[in-house]
Amino acid sequence: MQFLISVIILSCVYAMLAAGFVVIYKSSRILNFAYSDMAMLAAYLAVTLTQLVAGPPIIALSICLVMGFILGVAIYALLIKPMAGEPIFSTIILTVALGIVLNAITILGWGGEMESIPFGWAQYYSLPGGVRVAGTEFIIIITTIIFFIAIFTFYRFSKIGKEMRATAENALLASQRSINIYFVTAFAWGIGFFATALAAILIGGNYQVSLNLGHVSIKAFAVALVGGMDSVGGIIPAAFIIAATELVVSNYINPRLAEAIPFIIMIIVLLFRPWGLFGTEEEIERV
Amino acid sequence: MRDIIAKSAPKSPYLKTSVSNDMVIQAFDTPFRKKCMAFGILIVILFPFMASNYLIHIANLIAIASISAMALNLLCGNAGLLSLGHAAFMALGAYSAAIMGAQFGMPFWVVVPLSAIVGGIWGLIAGLPSLRVKGMYLGISTLGIHYVIVYVLSEYQFYIGAGFGIAIADPKIGPFSLSTEREWYWVLCMMVLMCGIFITNVLRSKPGRAWIAIHNRDLVAEIMGINIGYYKVLAFVLSTSIASMAGCIYAFYTNVASLTEYSFGLTISYLAMIIVGGMGSVVGSIMGAFLITLVPFALMYIVDMLGITGVIKEYFFSVQSGIFGLIIIVFLLVEPLGLAEIWRRIRDYFMLWPFRYKPLTITKR
Numbered sequence: 001m002q003f004l005i006s007v008i009i010l011s012c013v014y015a016m017l018a019a020g021f022v023v024i025y026k027s028s029r030i031l032n033f034a035y036s037d038m039a040m041l042a043a044y045l046a047v048t049l050t051q052l053v054a055g056p057p058i059i060a061l062s063i064c065l066v067m068g069f070i071l072g073v074a075i076y077a078l079l080i081k082p083m084a085g086e087p088i089f090s091t092i093i094l095t096v097a098l099g100i101v102l103n104a105i106t107i108l109g110w111g112g113e114m115e116s117i118p119f120g121w122a123q124y125y126s127l128p129g130g131v132r133v134a135g136t137e138f139i140i141i142i143t144t145i146i147f148f149i150a151i152f153t154f155y156r157f158s159k160i161g162k163e164m165r166a167t168a169e170n171a172l173l174a175s176q177r178s179i180n181i182y183f184v185t186a187f188a189w190g191i192g193f194f195a196t197a198l199a200a201i202l203i204g205g206n207y208q209v210s211l212n213l214g215h216v217s218i219k220a221f222a223v224a225l226v227g228g229m230d231s232v233g234g235i236i237p238a239a240f241i242i243a244a245t246e247l248v249v250s251n252y253i254n255p256r257l258a259e260a261i262p263f264i265i266m267i268i269v270l271l272f273r274p275w276g277l278f279g280t281e282e283e284i285e286r287v
Numbered sequence: 288m289r290d291i292i293a294k295s296a297p298k299s300p301y302l303k304t305s306v307s308n309d310m311v312i313q314a315f316d317t318p319f320r321k322k323c324m325a326f327g328i329l330i331v332i333l334f335p336f337m338a339s340n341y342l343i344h345i346a347n348l349i350a351i352a353s354i355s356a357m358a359l360n361l362l363c364g365n366a367g368l369l370s371l372g373h374a375a376f377m378a379l380g381a382y383s384a385a386i387m388g389a390q391f392g393m394p395f396w397v398v399v400p401l402s403a404i405v406g407g408i409w410g411l412i413a414g415l416p417s418l419r420v421k422g423m424y425l426g427i428s429t430l431g432i433h434y435v436i437v438y439v440l441s442e443y444q445f446y447i448g449a450g451f452g453i454a455i456a457d458p459k460i461g462p463f464s465l466s467t468e469r470e471w472y473w474v475l476c477m478m479v480l481m482c483g484i485f486i487t488n489v490l491r492s493k494p495g496r497a498w499i500a501i502h503n504r505d506l507v508a509e510i511m512g513i514n515i516g517y518y519k520v521l522a523f524v525l526s527t528s529i530a531s532m533a534g535c536i537y538a539f540y541t542n543v544a545s546l547t548e549y550s551f552g553l554t555i556s557y558l559a560m561i562i563v564g565g566m567g568s569v570v571g572s573i574m575g576a577f578l579i580t581l582v583p584f585a586l587m588y589i590v591d592m593l594g595i596t597g598v599i600k601e602y603f604f605s606v607q608s609g610i611f612g613l614i615i616i617v618f619l620l621v622e623p624l625g626l627a628e629i630w631r632r633i634r635d636y637f638m639l640w641p642f643r644y645k646p647l648t649i650t651k652r
Contacts, residue, residue: 104609
C-alpha cells in the first residue's frame with residue numbers, strides 16, 4: 001500500500017514534468033532539451049524567492065511561476081522564432097545549448113548547494129492500512145490533479161486553447177483563419193515553462209533542490225515519448241507505467257538499473273510504436 | 288568520355304568542367320590549396336620541435352577530438368541523423384581499452400581495432416531505431432542508448448570494485464612504449480590523417496553520395512533505388528566504431544577510463560565542434576575540434592592572467608560550459624554553416640581578388 005502511494009506520487013511528478021514538455025511540442029513541434037535545466041533554474045529561483053518574499057510561501061511561489069511563464073515567452077521570441085525555416089536539427093541543438101547556458105547560470109548563481117523549498121506543511125499523516133503520507137505529498141497529488149483539469153479545460157473551452165489546438169493541427173491553415181500563430185506558440189511556450197516551474201517546485205518541496213533535479217527531469221522525455229509526444233492525455237498512464245516500473249526495479253532488482261529502465265522502455269516503444277502509446281499515428285515523421 | 292579522362296587540375300573551384308575534376312579530393316585540387324596544405328603539413332611537422340610539453344598535450348587532445356568529431360560529423364552532418372549518444376560510444380571504446388587492455392593485458396594494436404568492433408556492434412543497436420523514426424525522435428532514442436550504455440558500464444565498474452575509474456598502462460608496441468606527449472603526437476597525427484583520408488574517401492564514394500541523397504530528401508533517395516535502411520545503419524556503425532576508437536585512444540592517452548568523463552555534456556561539446564566547424568565537412572570537424580578544445584585552455588589562461596578569483600574561478604567548469612552554449616547559440620543564429628563556410632567565403636574573396644566576378648550562388652542545404 002505504501003508502495004502504491006509512492007508510485008502515485010512519483011507518477012504525479014513525472015506527469016507534471018512531461019506536461020511542460022508535451023505542451024511545447026504540441027504547438028511548436030520542437031523538442032525542448034533546455035527542459036531539465038529550466039526545471040533546475042526554476043527550483044533554485046523558488047528557493048531564493050521564498051527567502052526574499054515575506055508572508056506565506058504561496059506568494060513567492062506564484063511569483064516564481066509567473067517568472068517561468070515570462071521566461072518561456074521570452075525564449076520563444078528571442079531564440080526559437082528566428083530559427084523558423086532552419087532544419088529541425090539546428091533548432092534542437094539550439095535548445096540543448098540553451099540548456100547548458102541555463103545550467104551554467106544556475107550553478108554560478110547558486111553554487112549547486114542542496115536547498116529545500118518550505119511549503120509550511122511538513123507533518124506526516126497516518127492513513128488506515130498503515131500508510132504514512134506527508135503533507136507535501138498531498139500537495140503534489142492535489143496540484144497535479146488541478147493542473148491537469150485546468151489544462152484540459154483550457155484546451156477544450158478557452159479561445160486561446162482552441163486556437164492552440166488548431167495551430168497544432170495545421171499551422172498554415174490556422175494562420176489563414178487569422179489566428180496569430182506566433183502569439184499562440186509563444187503562449188504555449190509560456191505554459192510549458194510554467195508547468196516546468198510548477199513541477200520543479202513540487203519536487204523541490206517534497207524531496208530536495210539539488211543539481212540532481214535535472215537528472216530526474218530528463219526522464220520526462222521518456223514519459224512524454226511513451227505517452228505520445230502530442231497527447232496531453234497520454235501523459236498520465238505513461239507516467240504511471242514508467243514510475244511503477246522504475247520503483248519495482250529499484251526496490252526488488254537493482255537501483256542502478258532503475259536509472260536506465262525508463263529509457264529502455266522508451267526505446268522499446270520507439271521501435272514498435274514510435275508515435276507513442278496514445279499519440280496520433282500520422283503525426284510522427286516516419287521513415 | 289574525354290571529359291572523364293581529363294586529369295588537369297582546375298585553377299579555381301569555379302572552373303570544374305569534368306567529373307574527374309569534381310571527384311578529386313578537394314583539399315588538393317587547386318594550386319592555391321596545394322600550397323596551403325603543404326604549409327599546413329610543414330607546421331604540423333615543425334610544431335613538436337618548438338612547442339613545450341603543455342602545448343603538445345593540448346595538440347594531442349585536439350587530435351583525439353578531431354577523430355571523434357569527424358565521426359560525429361559523418362553521422363550528423365553528412366547522413367543527417369541526429370545522435371545524442373556520442374559520449375557513450377566513446378565511453379565504450381575507453382572501457383574496451385580498460386577491459387581488454389588493462390584486465391586481459393592485450394596489446395595496444397589489438398585493442399584499438401577490437402574497440403572499433405565493439406563500438407560498431409553497439410552502433411548497429413543504436414541504428415535500429417533509425418529504421419523506424421527520424422529527426423528528433425532518433426535523437427531521443429540515441430539519448431536513451433546513452434543511458435543504457437552508461438548503466439552497463441557503471442554496473443561493470445561496480446562489479447570489479449573500481450570507484451572512480453580503471454587505470455590503464457601506457458601502450459607498448461613491440462619494444463616501443465608510448466608514454467610522453469611527444470611520442471603520442473606523431474601517432475595521433477598519423478591517426479587523424481588516416482581517419483581524415485578514410486572519411487573523405489567514404490564520402491566521395493557510393494555510401495557518401497547515398498547519405499547526401501538521404502539527407503536531402505529520403506523519399507526521393509528511396510525512389511532512386513537507395514536502400515535507406517542499410518545506409519542509415521551503415522552510417523551509425525561507421526560513426527560509432529570510429530568514435531569508439533577515439534575513446535579507446537583517449538583512454539590510453541590519459542591512462543584512465545572514468546565514467547564521469549563521458550557524460551551528456553561531452554556529447555554536447557562534440558555537437559558544438561561540428562556546428563562551429565561546419566556540418567558535413569571533414570576540414571570543418573578539425574577546425575571545430577581545434578576551436579572548442581582550445582576554449583577551456585584559453586579561458587583558463589585569461590582567468591589566470593587577469594587574476595580573477597571568487598565565483599568564476601570556483602565554478603570554472605560551468606563558466607566554460609556556459610560559454611560553449613553561447614558559442615553554439617550564436618553560430619546557429621548567425622552562421623549556421625559554421626567556420627568552414629566563413630573560411631570558404633574568405634577564400635573565394637581572395638581567389639577572385641582583385642578582379643571580382645559575380646560569385647556563384649551556393650544553395651544552402
